[in-house]
Amino acid sequence: KDEGDKDKKKKRKHTAACREILRKLQAHEMATWFLFPVDPKVVPNYRKVIKKPIDFSTIENRLKKGRYKTAEGFMNEILMVFDNCRLFNEDDSPIGRAGHALRSYFDERWAELVRD
Numbered sequence: 363k364d365e366g367d368k369d370k371k372k373k374r375k376h377t378a379a380c381r382e383i384l385r386k387l388q389a390h391e392m393a394t395w396f397l398f399p400v401d402p403k404v405v406p407n408y409r410k411v412i413k414k415p416i417d418f419s420t421i422e423n424r425l426k427k428g429r430y431k432t433a434e435g436f437m438n439e440i441l442m443v444f445d446n447c448r449l450f451n452e453d454d455s456p457i458g459r460a461g462h463a464l465r466s467y468f469d470e471r472w473a474e475l476v477r478d
């Protein structure tokens with residue numbers, strides 16, 4: 363089995379693990395606000411403030427297309443969802459609190475993935 367095959371196998375393994383984590387995040391009750399792109403018509407100044415809008419459906423499509431070479435590439439985009447949320451929303455607001463709750467939930471799932 364040449365190097366390439368090993369790499370492909372490893373990529374498939376981490377893609378499956380990342381898809382599992384993403385599925386759990388999307389199923390979380392606090393995920394509502396993060397499932398789909400923020401509509402600039404609904405939130406006018408969002409695109410001015412947030413330079414890298416990202417949401418779980420966009421990440422899911424990239425994962426399906428094999429766009430993430432490493433699990434870290436996937437993790438970075440998940441964390442971007444929460445960084446955007448903290449930048450735009452007050453901590454003491456419904457979306458702000460949801461972002462913090464979901465970020466903690468992600469950290470736990472990620473720690474499991476890295477440990478197992």
Ligand SMILES: Cc1ncccc1N[C@@H](C)c1cnc2ccsc2c1
Nearest residue numbers: 395396399400404405447450451457
């Ligand atoms: C994640 C996020 N950050 C800043 C602004 C919006 C959003 N989410 C969108 C879906 C959204 C769009 N509209 C509403 C209306 C009430 S909460 C909510 C949430």
